[in-house]
Amino acid sequence: MMQSSKHSGIGIKFEITSPAIEIKKRNHYFEKALVGVKAVEAHEVTSRIDFSTSFTNTLASQQAIEDAFGIEVSKQTKLIRELMIRSEIIHSHMIQVYTRILPSLDEENYLAYIRKHEKEYKKANEAIQKAERLLLVLGKRFPHQINSVVGGILVIPSEDEKKEMIKLLKDVISQLTGTIPSLLKKQQYSLDLIDNYSSLWELESTPYLYGKIKVKDEEAKDARQYYLERKKDYPFVGPISRMNNNKKLLSTSAEKLIKKIGIKFPITNPYSFPLVIAIEAIHCAERNIESLQSTHFEHETRPIFSPKKSVGHSCVESAKGTIYHEYDIDDKGEIINARILSDVEQNEEMIKKSVTKLPFDPDKKTRKQLMQEIEYLLEMFYI
Amino acid sequence: MKKSIKLLRLEGCGGCFQKLLNHPRLSEISEHFDIHHSESSNGHDYLFIEGGIINGEQEKMFKEMSGKSKSIVLFGSCAKNPAQILKMKEARPASTMKEEEYSLVGCSPSYEEITGLFSKIILEKKDEAINTPVCDDCQKKEINCLMLKGIECQGAKTSGNCEILCPKISKECTGCRTSLGER
Numbered sequence: 001m002m003q004s005s006k007h008s009g010i011g012i013k014f015e016i017t018s019p020a021i022e023i024k025k026r027n028h029y030f031e032k033a034l035v036g037v038k039a040v041e042a043h044e045v046t047s048r049i050d051f052s053t054s055f056t057n058t059l060a061s062q063q064a065i066e067d068a069f070g071i072e073v074s075k076q077t078k079l080i081r082e083l084m085i086r087s088e089i090i091h092s093h094m095i096q097v098y099t100r101i102l103p104s105l106d107e108e109n110y111l112a113y114i115r116k117h118e119k120e121y122k123k124a125n126e127a128i129q130k131a132e133r134l135l136l137v138l139g140k141r142f143p144h145q146i147n148s149v150v151g152g153i154l155v156i157p158s159e160d161e162k163k164e165m166i167k168l169l170k171d172v173i174s175q176l177t178g179t180i181p182s183l184l185k186k187q188q189y190s191l192d193l194i195d196n197y198s199s200l201w202e203l204e205s206t207p208y209l210y211g212k213i214k215v216k217d218e219e220a221k222d223a224r225q226y227y228l229e230r231k232k233d234y235p236f237v238g239p240i241s242r243m244n245n246n247k248k249l250l251s252t253s254a255e256k257l258i259k260k261i262g263i264k265f266p267i268t269n270p271y272s273f274p275l276v277i278a279i280e281a282i283h284c285a286e287r288n289i290e291s292l293q294s295t296h297f298e299h300e301t302r303p304i305f306s307p308k309k310s311v312g313h314s315c316v317e318s319a320k321g322t323i324y325h326e327y328d329i330d331d332k333g334e335i336i337n338a339r340i341l342s343d344v345e346q347n348e349e350m351i352k353k354s355v356t357k358l359p360f361d362p363d364k365k366t367r368k369q370l371m372q373e374i375e376y377l378l379e380m381f382y383i
Numbered sequence: 384m385k386k387s388i389k390l391l392r393l394e395g396c397g398g399c400f401q402k403l404l405n406h407p408r409l410s411e412i413s414e415h416f417d418i419h420h421s422e423s424s425n426g427h428d429y430l431f432i433e434g435g436i437i438n439g440e441q442e443k444m445f446k447e448m449s450g451k452s453k454s455i456v457l458f459g460s461c462a463k464n465p466a467q468i469l470k471m472k473e474a475r476p477a478s479t480m481k482e483e484e485y486s487l488v489g490c491s492p493s494y495e496e497i498t499g500l501f502s503k504i505i506l507e508k509k510d511e512a513i514n515t516p517v518c519d520d521c522q523k524k525e526i527n528c529l530m531l532k533g534i535e536c537q538g539a540k541t542s543g544n545c546e547i548l549c550p551k552i553s554k555e556c557t558g559c560r561t562s563l564g565e566r
Contacts, residue, residue: 026394029394029437029469029471030469032471033469033470033471034470037470044470044557045469045470047396048395048396048461048468048469049396050396050397051396051397051398051401051491052397052401054396054398095401095405099401099404099405109418109419109420110404110418110420111409111413111417111418114409114410114413115410115413118410121410125405125407125409126407128405129405129407132405140548140551140552141548141549143396143398143490143491144398144490144559146548146549146552146554147552154552154553154554155552
């Protein structure tokens with residue numbers, strides 16, 4: 001039996017001779033923590049589920065409350081929230097590429113990796129700092145943003161901040177594009193495993209905050225209806241699913257890269273993940289640039305609302321995949337029940353299946369090599 | 384000889400350790416410390432803890448690893464007071480099982496604070512509790528007091544040396560740097 005404590009609060013135990021993975025569900029602790037909390041403060045709790053989806057869980061909470069109380073937010077609020085969520089995707093994907101994927105299978109540990117690749121690490125770290133700066137400008141705090149609240153946004157970006165963000169985004173695109181060749185070399189095995197996938201979907205955009213749920217080639221469904229009906233056997237969620245569903249709506253550079261690399265759709269190999277997240281981050285950066293260049297932000301008053309006994313839900317795309325929040329609220333505006341379906345939870349079966357299908361002969365590898373291979377595979381699922 | 388550090392993530396969002404791994408001066412830090420976050424059965428000089436204990440399995444993991452480490456360091460506010468930060472009544476800090484040698488508050492701590500912690504460890508300086516509230520930081524930066532505007536703000540009872548990002552945009556302090564004076 002081996003145990004990895006490295007991965008995002010998920011304890012993974014497995015036996016080498018017969019792989020059996022147990023993925024603990026952390027959400028029930030957070031669902032419990034939400035009971036008794038004022039609905040308008042729910043995001044203070046959910047922001048801390050996972051730092052790499054902190055902004056997204058915050059927005060999911062706020063949108064669920066807005067749904068419950070019948071609050072209509074402005075177009076500008078939606079736009080700024082989309083900027084936030086795409087910026088978080090950029091940041092989280094970059095962290096995954098530069099601090100997990102590239103160092104994996106390369107060196108003994110992360111520090112050894114950065115010593116060996118000092119120049120590349122410095123450039124990558126500077127780019128990560130730029131992505132962090134984007135989140136700080138938009139969210140006014142990182143992690144655990146404070147700028148989006150129930151009903152709207154507290155502080156709009158200034159003209160200087162807009163210019164700064166556009167420059168940062170262009171630098172991030174340049175860094176990621178330069179990393180594609182290194183990611184191509186990391187392609188491990190060819191596993192034709194992802195046979196069913198789902199994500200948010202809309203006819204004319206790549207949605208992260210709103211939309212219907214599309215499962216592979218089926219007709220798109222209302223998100224709430226989908227999650228109420230589907231209690232188990234979830235299709236695969238995450239960047240690969242999003243790219244499969246939205247391949248015709250990617251940004252110019254993302255499309256060019258897909259053609260250049262020769263990516264075929266639908267993507268079924270989990271080991272395509274590193275390339276997919278680099279391309280998605282570039283797509284998000286270009287969409288943010290377009291958004292910032294074409295928008296003039298103006299001060300707005302947030303809608304006034306009163307708490308009421310209600311049920312609210314929201315469905316958003318985080319860096320890791322689709323997240324669903326639903327809250328029951330009492331007449332004092334406090335949460336009496338919460339249900340959170342996380343990205344990783346939906347991918348549990350695919351993760352287990354992938355580990356059992358690893359195409360290596362355990363007898364020909366050392367324990368350390370086996371551990372490294374399994375850990376690398378888990379990186380493909382954002383664990 | 385380099386000191387060795389083992390990172391143990393309990394219940395928390397993972398942001399504090401990620402901040403450490405993203406630190407712009409990580410190369411320099413690594414000249415003094417070996418940092419491990421994967422499975423390691425060896426003993427370590429320092430066990431850095433992120434997050435709190437909420438179940439038996441985490442308790443067992445902490446017991447096993449702290450038994451092999453000379454000192455523990457509570458890294459981030461969640462490690463210091465997980466019940467307060469995560470709003471989980473059952474969450475308790477690792478320091479209820481073994482007293483910490485150092486603690487660093489912040490959600491997450493800034494890069495400068497992280498550098499400060501490592502510098503303290505290198506210089507073998509004793510850890511001291513922060514004894515000024517967030518209110519002092521607001522006063523220094525001439526931010527108008529939110530409490531005087533009738534807003535419920537926890538600044539007066541929260542550990543200072545804060546960047547006051549929340550009051551700067553007229554948002555109340557929610558106490559993410561944990562209570563004042565706790566060591």
